[in-house]
Each structure stands twice: as structure tokens, then as C-alpha cells.
Amino acid sequence: xxxxxxxxxxxxxxxxxxxxxxxxxxxxxxxxxxxxxxxxxxxxxxxxxxxxxxxxxxxxxxxxxxxxxxxxxxxxxxxxxxxxxxxxxxxxxxxxxxxxxxxxxxxxxxxxxxxxxxxxxxxxxxxxxxxxxxxxxxxxxxxxxxxxxxxxxxxxxxxxxxxxxxxxxxxxxxxxxxxxxxxxxxxxxxxxxxxxxxxxxxxxxxxxxxxxxxxxxxxxxxxxxxxxxxxxxxxxxxxxxxxxxxxxxxxxxxxxxxxxxxxxxxxxxxxxxxxxxxxxxxxxxxxxxxxxxxxxxxxxxxxxxxxxxxxxxxxxxxxxxxxxxxxxxxxxxxxxxxxxxxx
Amino acid sequence: xxxxxxxxxxxxxxxxxxxxxxxxxxxxxxxxxxxxxxxxxxxxxxxxxxxxxxxxxxxxxxxxxxxxxxxxxxxxxxxxxxxxxxxxxxxxxxxxxxxxxxxxxxxxxxxxxxxxxxxxxxxxxxxxxxxxxxxxxxxxxxxxxxxxxxxxxxxxxxxxxxxxxxxxxxxxxxxxxxxxxxxxxxxxxxxxxxxxxxxxxxxxxxxxxxxxxxxxxxxxxxxxxxxxxxxxxxxxxxxxxxxxxxxxxxxxxxxxxxxxxxxxxxxxxxxxxxxxxxxxxxxxxxxxxxxxxxxxxxxxxxxxxxxxxxxxxxxxxxxxxxxxxxxxxxxxxxxxxxxxxxxxxxxxxxxxxxxxxxxxxxxxxxxxxxxxxxxxxxxxxxxxxxxxxxxxxxxxxxxxxxxxxxxxxxxxxxxxxxxxxxxxxxxxxxxxxxxxxxxxxxxxxxxxxxxxxxxxxxxxxxxxxxxxxxxxxxxxxxxxxxxxxxxxxxxxxxxxx
Numbered sequence: 001x002x003x004x005x006x007x008x009x010x011x012x013x014x015x016x017x018x019x020x021x022x023x024x025x026x027x028x029x030x031x032x033x034x035x036x037x038x039x040x041x042x043x044x045x046x047x048x049x050x051x052x053x054x055x056x057x058x059x060x061x062x063x064x065x066x067x068x069x070x071x072x073x074x075x076x077x078x079x080x081x082x083x084x085x086x087x088x089x090x091x092x093x094x095x096x097x098x099x100x101x102x103x104x105x106x107x108x109x110x111x112x113x114x115x116x117x118x119x120x121x122x123x124x125x126x127x128x129x130x131x132x133x134x135x136x137x138x139x140x141x142x143x144x145x146x147x148x149x150x151x152x153x154x155x156x157x158x159x160x161x162x163x164x165x166x167x168x169x170x171x172x173x174x175x176x177x178x179x180x181x182x183x184x185x186x187x188x189x190x191x192x193x194x195x196x197x198x199x200x201x202x203x204x205x206x207x208x209x210x211x212x213x214x215x216x217x218x219x220x221x222x223x224x225x226x227x228x229x230x231x232x233x234x235x236x237x238x239x240x241x242x243x244x245x246x247x248x249x250x251x252x253x254x255x256x257x258x259x260x261x262x263x264x265x266x267x268x269x270x271x272x273x274x275x276x277x278x279x280x281x282x283x284x285x286x287x288x289x290x291x292x293x294x295x296x297x298x299x300x301x302x303x304x305x306x307x308x309x310x311x312x313x314x315x316x317x318x319x320x321x322x323x324x325x326x327x328x329x330x331x332x333x334x335x336x337x338x339x340x341x342x343x
Numbered sequence: 344x345x346x347x348x349x350x351x352x353x354x355x356x357x358x359x360x361x362x363x364x365x366x367x368x369x370x371x372x373x374x375x376x377x378x379x380x381x382x383x384x385x386x387x388x389x390x391x392x393x394x395x396x397x398x399x400x401x402x403x404x405x406x407x408x409x410x411x412x413x414x415x416x417x418x419x420x421x422x423x424x425x426x427x428x429x430x431x432x433x434x435x436x437x438x439x440x441x442x443x444x445x446x447x448x449x450x451x452x453x454x455x456x457x458x459x460x461x462x463x464x465x466x467x468x469x470x471x472x473x474x475x476x477x478x479x480x481x482x483x484x485x486x487x488x489x490x491x492x493x494x495x496x497x498x499x500x501x502x503x504x505x506x507x508x509x510x511x512x513x514x515x516x517x518x519x520x521x522x523x524x525x526x527x528x529x530x531x532x533x534x535x536x537x538x539x540x541x542x543x544x545x546x547x548x549x550x551x552x553x554x555x556x557x558x559x560x561x562x563x564x565x566x567x568x569x570x571x572x573x574x575x576x577x578x579x580x581x582x583x584x585x586x587x588x589x590x591x592x593x594x595x596x597x598x599x600x601x602x603x604x605x606x607x608x609x610x611x612x613x614x615x616x617x618x619x620x621x622x623x624x625x626x627x628x629x630x631x632x633x634x635x636x637x638x639x640x641x642x643x644x645x646x647x648x649x650x651x652x653x654x655x656x657x658x659x660x661x662x663x664x665x666x667x668x669x670x671x672x673x674x675x676x677x678x679x680x681x682x683x684x685x686x687x688x689x690x691x692x693x694x695x696x697x698x699x700x701x702x703x704x705x706x707x708x709x710x711x712x713x714x715x716x717x718x719x720x721x722x723x724x725x726x727x728x729x730x731x732x733x734x735x736x737x738x739x740x741x742x743x744x745x746x747x748x749x750x751x752x753x754x755x756x757x758x759x760x761x762x763x764x765x766x767x768x769x770x771x772x773x774x775x776x777x778x779x780x781x782x783x784x785x786x787x788x789x790x791x792x793x794x795x796x797x798x799x800x801x802x803x804x805x806x807x808x809x810x811x812x813x814x815x816x817x818x819x820x821x822x823x824x825x826x827x828x829x830x831x832x833x834x835x836x837x838x839x840x
Contacts, residue, residue, distance in 0.1 A: 065387075072676045075391045095749045096543025097525065104539060129530070131542070176798055183530025204797050205528055207790045211672065215609045215665045219481030221798065234664020234686030303394075310679045 053113060053290050057088040060116045060277075063102035065095055068209065069230070069313075073146060073275055074118040076307055080298035091118075098122055098184065100132040107138050111280040113287035116142070120273040121185055124330045128338050129183055136327040139278035140288050143295045144318035144326065146308060148228040149248020149272040150189045151255060152177075153235075155217060156242050158224075163245045163264065166224065170199045175223040177201050180210040183343075188334070189247045189271025190226035191341035196266050217241065228273065229254035230312035237312075248272040254312050268336050274316065276323055292320055351698025354399045355706065363400050364703060367407025368710045372718055374408070375415020376427045378552045379744015382412020383669045390677050398681035398696060403703040405677055409670050410462060410707045413613055413649055414715060417454040418722050421642070422447060423737060425555040429547070430613035430649040432779055433621040435555070436502070437634065437641025444637055448579040449587070451719035453642045456583055457595050459712045461647030464599035465606065465654020466704045469661070477662040480607045485795035486806050488610050490815035492788035495615055495780065497819065498622040501634070502776040510777045513768065517781020518788075520545060527790045528797070540753040547782045549745035549758040554775050556741040557762020560734045562769055578723045581716060583639070591643035594624045602648030606655020610791070612668035613649035613656075614783055620648030626822065654704065660685050661697060 062074045071093060078089035094102040099122040109115040117139065127135040152166070160166045169175060177194075180186030182205040194201045203226075206212040210227030214235055217225045224244075225232065229252045235241035236254045243255025249270055251260055261269040277295060279288055298304060299317050308315045318326060354360070367389075374385040385408050393401030416431030421438035434454060441450040468476065483491075496514065503510020523534045524544030535541040583591075598620035605616035624644035625634045634641050656667030664686025666672035678685050683693055690697060725733070745758035765775055792806075799805035807816050 068672075071387065072390075072673075076394075079391050079394075092750045094751070095546075096751070097539065101539065101543045101751075132539075174800070181530075182526065182528050202797065202800065204794055205530075206794075207527055207786070211666070212610065215481055215659070215663070216484065218663065218665070219484065221484040234684055234688070237684055238664075238687055306682075307394075307680055310682045310684075311676070 053287050054085055054087045056114065057090050058085075058114050058116065058291075060089060060091045060118050061094045061102045061106050062091055062118050063094055063096070063099035063122075065093060065208075069148075069311075070118065070120055070275060072311075073308075073313075076304060077118075077145060077295060077298045080301050080304060081294045084297050085294050097131055098126060098181070100126050100134075103132055103134050103138075106278065106280055107134050109280050111140075111282035111284075113279055113283050113291055115280060116291070117278040118275065119278065120275050121330060121334070122273075123276075123278070124327065124334045125183075125185055125188065125338070127331075128335050129343070131183075135331055136278070136324075138281050140281060140283045141320060141323045141327060142277040142279055142288055143292045143299070143320065144274050144276040144316060144323045145295070145299050145304075146275045147248065147250075147272055147314050147316035148230060148275075149246050149250070149252055149260075150180075150186045150226055151229050151246045151248070151252050151258070152190075152193070152224055152226050152244045153217065153229065153232055153241050153255075154224045154244055155220070156239055160244065163259075166244055167197060167199060169223075170201060174200055174202055176204060176221075177224045177226055178204045178206060178213040178216050178222045179226040180206055180213070181208055184209070185271050185273055185334075186210050186227050188337055188341045188343060189269070191343065192269050192271070192337045193226070193247065193261065193266075195340050195342065196261070196269050214241075233312045250314075253314055268333070268340060270333060271337065274318075274326065274330070276318070288320060347694040348698050350695035351700075352702055354695060354699035355403065355702035357400075360400050360403045360703070361706065363396070363404040364407040364707055365710055365714070367404040368411035368707060368714055369407075369718075371408035371411025371413075372415035372418070372714065375412035375431075376418040376722065377740055377744060378419060378425045378427050378556055379548055379741070379746075379748055381428050381548070381748075382409055382415075383673070384747070385412055386670055387673050390673055393677060394680045398678070398683060399699045399703070401677055401681070402674070402696075402700055403707075405674060406700070406703050406707050407710065409674075410650070410653055410704075410711055411714075413653060414455070414458045414646075414711055416649075417458065417642075417646055418451065418719065421450045421454060422722060422725055423556075424559050425737070425741075426551065429551065429783055430617050430652070431645070432551070432614065432776070432783070433617045433645035434642060436621070436776060437637050437639075440635070440637030441642070442637075446579045446637075447723045448581040448719070449583065449639075450637075450642055451723055452581040452583050452716070453587060453591065453639050454646045455712060455715035455719060456588075457591065457598075457643040457646040458650040458715065459708055460595050461599040461602060462650035462653060462708045462711065463705075464596070464647075465603045465651035466701070466708065467654070468603045468651075469654040469657050469704070470701055473658045474662045476604070476607050477659045477665075480604075480609065480659060481663070482811055483608055483610070484809070485791040485798060486809050486812045487815060488608075488787065488791040489795050489806060490812045490819070491605075491608075491611060491615065491619075492784050492791060494622075494815070494819055495618050495784045496788065497822070498618055499777040499780060501622050501625050501631075502780065503774050505772065509773045513773050513775065514777035514781040517778035518785045519781075520550065521547070521782050521785035522789075527786065528793045540751075543751075543753075545757055546749060546754065547779075548748045549754040550761045550782055551779055552741050552745045553758035553761030554765035554768075554779060556737060556744075557759060558765030558769060558775070560738050560741075561762065561766040563730060563734055578720075578727070581719060581723075587639050591639050594640045594643045595647040597623060597627075598644045598647040599651040602651035603655040603658075605648075606652030606667055607658040608655075609659055609665050609667055610787065613652035616652040616655075617645035617649040618780065618783075620644045657700075657704070661689065661700075662687065664689075 064070045082089045106117040126132045179190040210231040213225040213227050214232040216222050243258040246252045246260045374380045416428030417434045419427040420431040420435035424439040426432045438450045499514045601620045602616035621644045625631045656671045659665040659667045660671045745754045
């Protein structure tokens with residue numbers, strides 16, 4: 001017994017030491033924070049270097065899974081930006097906490113422009129939900145590249161042509177409305193809409209994002225879905241589905257006849273996801289500008305708008321200044337929206 | 344002949360398309376064989392690179408990766424007892440004992456041949472009854488998925504060799520571990536104790552790598568064999584004998600049927616397909632007690648099921664524009680970049696692309712058997728590597744694989760911790776497979792139960808009274824009761840005699 005036992009004991013000890021070691025490695029990010037504090041001293045040096053930024057690979061942290069909508073848009077833009085920058089743009093998927101994990105990592109990283117975050121409007125929701133202490137103010141916003149609004153979508157054979165028809169039906173019977181992930185923007189928007197319209201709806205979340213909602217609507221498991229129209233692209237293109245109302249600031253490209261909630265007189269009911277690039281707080285403005293210009297060139301390329309159109313998404317470019325203004329509005333707007341949703 | 348079929352043929356059978364498909368498959372097999380690197384990841388990363396190719400060339404390459412990746416997972420499952428992908432989980436149960444016995448070649452050969460026939464079955468179903476099956480699959484709501492998960496969890500009984508109690512403890516542990524993180528319905532933290540890392544959740548890939556990989560390394564380290572310099576094993580013959588084929592053909596067909604259908608469901612994929620395929624093979628077998636000891640049926644059933652799920656997953660994608668699993672979800676992007684929207688419109692507007700894809704799938708399966716067999720030979724040599732070299736290499740792969748999944752050092756720690764847990768579980772005869780089952784099925788089990796209850800406004804009866812779920816529950820009940828009745832009536836006869 002003794003020999004085997006000793007061995008396994010020894011092994012366990014080695015593994016535990018290994019764990020401690022790894023845990024220690026994890027702290028290097030804290031070291032970066034210290035470096036960050038030192039950063040201002042180096043500012044002059046960095047200004048001189050500005051001309052030859054970027055000198056090495058740029059890392060983009062994507063907080064969602066490989067192959068999802070945000071991942072695809074991020075990778076396409078990274079690929080296009082690579083062409084006119086001379087360095088590699090490397091995308092990594094830092095998945096967890098609906099984006100809170102990646103936000104934490106990038107906020108702590110060295111503010112030299114080589115570590116970027118590509119995230120949706122979750123950046124304006126997570127702090128209100130208490131999932132992170134961070135919001136846009138802890139970052140240097142660079143550029144916004146696309147907007148996807150949520151929308152209320154029904155089957156065309158439902159007989160509902162306008163929001164009024166839907167409201168009338170909902171007053172007769174408790175309707176089932178499936179939406180995106182729990183605590184995500186689509187669910188928040190759906191709950192806020194329900195409360196604003198004073199309806200009694202059964203709002204059901206999906207496991208991951210809005211994609212599982214489309215088959216549920218097609219299979220008549222639910223009466224309506226509240227997700228981004230591009231997540232129900234095939235149904236909308238064949239005419240099996242239709243958009244009743246858009247929750248974006250603008251109408252949806254896939255349902256141009258459907259009004260927005262704002263048009264209908266509910267200015268506080270906006271749920272739209274803006275995807276944008278962010279650098280850690282303290283990144284030199286020259287570097288931010290350089291990054292903005294490189295990414296703007298990618299947004300204005302031939303391929304990017306083509307891809308966005310084919311997936312039913314909308315290109316929505318905002319420069320750094322406009323993005324900051326928008327984020328100020330968005331952060332407050334989603335606070336109201338969450339209050340409306342009762343979350 | 345239909346001109347669209349001809350156009351599709353000429354699109355698929357160009358030298359570039361054929362070579363890209365072969366390259367994709369080679370890459371897929373390697374990625375699939377490395378634990379932690381999944382076919383999903385490989386396709387997600389390579390999809391943007393295919394955008395510069397023509398639509399069909401890109402799709403042929405991605406199809407190659409997809410099929411290769413699903414197959415590749417079985418190689419490490421058989422040779423090292425570490426499933427390279429979640430869908431190869433069940434293959435390890437019989438594949439590895441067979442390889443350990445000195446018949447690694449036979450195990451790999453069986454896996455390849457079953458994958459080939461299973462995959463071909465899936466494609467044939469796709470070619471013939473796709474629209475009908477896709478419409479039927481849409482009738483599956485949360486209640487039906489919940490019933491399917493119960494089917495899956497009932498497999499725990501089949502996996503607990505010896506002690507049922509230990510099996511249930513193991514499965515319960517797995518179900519508990521996946522509760523850590525964010526609640527899927529109301530979005531609040533569970534068991535996180537304020538830790539941001541725990542809030543982000545524990546994903547099943549690092550756990551699986553730890554429980555199988557590191558636990559295997561630890562077990563090997565503490566056995567006497569390790570102290571010898573080499574552990575040379577025979578590879579044996581690769582191609583299955585006629586006798587083997589005779590034994591497995593029924594299992595392959597039945598599993599392929601199960602796998603294709605599960606693959607066609609938008610909420611379930613190859614992993615569940617292979618679990619159910621294995622269970623069904625064991626249930627129907629005349630010698631269920633031999634499963635887990637390294638018998639051909641135990642390899643054929645899950646391998647046929649997980650590869651047939653590929654054809655299945657294409658069914659809702661092509662006919663309805665709804666992905667059948669995580670990989671087809673990414674493939675939608677590959678279609679769209681070329682302005683093709685998968686779904687009924689694609690059949691109307693670009694039928695040649697659909698036919699070309701069909702040809703692509705068929706070609707890829709031919710590659711599978713050629714490349715699979717020749718790769719198997721090379722890979723099989725892995726276990727003739729001295730163990731004092733092999734084990735460090737495996738440890739390295741485990742660390743890299745668990746880190747690569749989500750770029751989290753935390754996952755490496757999770758992997759190591761579960762490696763130690765797995766080691767002690769093995770030492771104390773707790774089966775590991777039920778725990779993995781709990782981890783893989785747990786999240787969908789919980790999510791669908793809760794969504795189903797919310798859809799039914801809390802009326803539990805509706806879980807069982809919807810027509811399809813009622814049928815599923817009756818089958819499940821029969822599976823449990825039937826063996827007992829059979830035994831009892833046999834006893835009665837004996838008494839009467």
C-alpha cells in the first residue's frame with residue numbers, strides 16, 4: 001500500500017504546487033495595473049512612437065463564443081484591418097459572464113493600444129445588473145461599427161398586421177413571447193415593452209442568445225419572439241415571419257414597414273445592440289485615433305457592408321466622439337429601461 | 344438529368360474543391376484528436392479565411408473539417424482514453440479497453456468504418472426526406488427536449504458498472520458542478536461566492552479533459568507498468584473482419600437512424616446522439632454485460648451515431664435556415680458571405696449550390712474512409728511510444744487544450760482539480776462517464792425543464808401530455824418496465840414447470 005499511496009500523495013502535492021504557481025501567474029494582470037499607473041511618465045516617449053504604431057500584433061478580446069454574431073463581425077473587421085496595418089490582428093474568445101469577464105481583463109491590461117475589447121451594448125447593461133463594476137467610463141471608446149435592434153416578430157399566418165392587433169390578442173389571452181438570453185438586452189427590452197404597453201405576456205428567455213427563438217416560433221411553440229431580426233433571417237426573407245414593431249432607434253432593415261416604439265410614443269423603450277471597439281482607460285489619444293482610422297478603413301471597405309447586408313445586419317459607423325456621446329445616452333437609457341422591465 | 348444536378352456536380356468536382364476538402368478533413372482529424380480543440384472552434388476560426396474562396400470551395404473545405412473533426416475525436420478516445428470531442432465520449436468506453444488489449448488497430452478500424460457508414464446514412468436521409476424530417480423536428484419544444492434529456496440521463500444506469508449507487512453519485516456530482524455560474528432563466532449568480540471567475544461558469548470542456556486526461560496520466564503514473572521503460576503494444580490489423588461487420592451492421596444502422604434524427608433537432612447534436620445510440624445498442628444486445636469491456640458494438644454504436652448527426656444537422660439548416668448544432672450555426676455565416684441564405688429560398692434560387700454540397704458531403708465521406716484508415720495507422724503508433732514520453736505529452740495537450748477553449752487560466756485550474764478528483768474517483772471505483780453525462784446534459788436538462796414549465800404556466804402535467812412528449816415518456820417507461828416483466832414471466836414459467 002505504502003508505495004502507491006506515497007506516490008499519489010507526492011503527485012497531489014506537486015499538482016497543488018502547480019496550482020499555486022498558476023494562480024500566481026494570474027496575478028500578472030495586477031502588475032499591469034501598476035504599470036498603468038506608471039504610464040503617464042512614459043507618455044512623452046509614447047507620443048514620439050505614435051508614428052510607428054502598431055509595431056506588433058494587436059489582440060482583440062471577443063467576450064462571446066467562436067462563431068456567434070459578435071465573433072463573426074469582429075473577425076471580419078480584424079481581417080480587413082490587418083490588410084492596411086502591417087501587423088496581425090489576433091481575435092481571442094474570452095467567454096464568460098455575458099462579457100463581464102473580458103471587460104475585466106481588458107480594463108486591467110496595459111493601455112498601449114495592443115489590447116482591445118469588441119463588445120455589444122452589454123457594456124451599458126452589466127453594471128446596472130450588478131454583474132461588474134465597470135462601464136464605458138473605464139475604457140477609451142474607439143469606434144462603433146454596427147447596430148442591431150430588437151424587434152417583435154410574429155408568424156405571417158397569425159393574422160396580426162400591426163402592434164394594435166397584437167395588443168388586442170394579448171388582452172384576450174396570455175400570449176407566449178420567447179426572447180434572448182436571461183438578463184440580456186433582448187429580454188430586458190421585451191419586459192420593458194410589456195410593461196409600457198401594460199400587457200400580460202409570458203416572456204420566456206432562451207438559453208444562448210436569440211437564435212433558439214426562431215425555430216420555436218416556426219414550430220408554433222410560442223406566439224411571438226422578441227429578438228434581433230437578423231437572428232430570424234430565413235423566416236423574414238421567405239415571408240413566413242414579419243416584424244410588428246422595432247425596438248431600435250431606427251426601423252429594422254428586415255421590416256422597413258414596421259414602426260419603432262419611439263414612433264408610437266414610447267421614447268424610453270429602446271433596446272438595440274451597438275457593437276464597438278474599446279481600449280483600456282489611459283490609452284494615448286494618438287493611438288486611439290490611429291486605431292480608429294484603421295478600423296474606419298475596414299468599415300468602409302467593400303466587403304464589410306456586403307457581409308452585413310447579407311446577414312440582415314445594419315452598418316452604423318460612429319467616430320470616437322459620437323460614440324462617447326451615444327454611450328452617455330445609452331448608459332442612462334438602459335438604466336431607465338431596466339427600471340421599466342422591473343429588473 | 345436535372346441541369347441543376349449537373350451544375351452542382353461540376354462545381355463540386357473541380358480540382359481546387361476536391362483538394363480543399365481533403366485539406367480540411369486532414370486538419371479536422373488532427374484538431375478533433377487533440378482534446379480541448381473542437382471541430383466547432385476550428386471551423387469558427389477558419390471560416391473567415393474561406394471568405395476569399397468561392398462559395399462551394401469554402402463550403403467543401405468546412406465540410407471536410409466538420410466531418411474530420413467529429414471523427415478525429417474517436418482516435419484519442421480509443422488510444423488514450425481521452426475523448427477528443429464531447430461526441431466521442433462514449434467511444435472511449437469500449438474503444439480504449441479494446442486498444443489496451445492489443446487490438447488498437449481493430450478499434451480504430453471499427454470506429455472509422457462505423458463513422459463512414461453512419462455518416463453516409465445521414466447524408467442519404469438528407470438527400471431524400473429532409474423537408475419532411477425538418478418540419479417534424481420543429482414540433483419538438485422544450486417539453487420534448489426535456490424528455491430526451493431524461494432518456495440521456497437514464498443511460499447513467501447503463502454506465503454504472505457494478506454499483507448503481509456510485510453511478511448516481513457520480514452523475515449527481517456532474518449535475519451539481521454545472522449549476523455553478525449564472526442561472527439560465529433569471530440570470531442571477533449561483534454558488535459563486537462573489538467570485539467573478541465562478542460567475543462566468545465552469546465549462547464542460549476543461550472538466551472533461553481533466554477527468555479523462557489528467558486522471559489517466561495520474562493512474563498510469565502510479566501503476567507499476569510505468570516504471571518499465573516502454574509499454575509497447577501491438578496495433579493489430581486495421582480493417583474489420585467479416586465477422587466484426589456481421590456483428591455490428593445492425594447496430595450501425597440503428598445508431599445511424601437515432602443519430603440522424605437527433606442531429607436534425609435544432610436543440611441537440613452528436614453528443615446526445617452518441618449517448619442514446621450506445622444505450623440503445625446495449626439495451627437490445629443479447630449480452631449487455633459485455634459493454635464496457637471492449638466489444639465491437641460498443642465502438643460502432645456511438646461512432647455511427649455521431650457521424651450520422653452531421654447529415655442530420657444539415658437538414659434544418661438547408662430546408663429551414665435553422666442550424667442543427669453549433670457548427671452548422673457557424674456555417675450559416677459561410678453561406679451568407681457569398682450572399683446565399685440557407686433555407687427554402689436557397690432551393691429556389693441556387694439549387695446548384697445545394698447539389699454541390701450534397702456531392703461535397705459524399706466526397707468527404709469517401710475521404711474519411713481513405714484518410715481515416717491511413718491516419719489511424721500513424722496515430723495508432725502513438726501508444727507504442729514509451730509511457731514516460733507519452734504521459735508528459737498528454738499532460739501538455741491537456742493544459743493547452745483547456746486553456747485554448749476560452750483563453751482562461753482559470754479553466755486550466757479547473758482541469759487540474761478535476762484531474763485529481765477523477766483520479767480518486769477511479770481509485771475508489773466510482774465510474775467517471777456518468778459524471779460527464781451529468782455535465783453535458785445538465786444545462787440543457789435544466790434549461791428545457793424550466794422553459795417548458797414557463798411555457799405551460801407552471802402546469803407540470805403539460806410536460807407529459809403533449810403528444811410527442813407523451814410518446815417519449817411511454818417509451819422511456821417501457822424501457823424500464825419491459826426487462827422486469829420479461830424476467831418475471833420467465834420466472835413464472837419456471838415456477839409453473
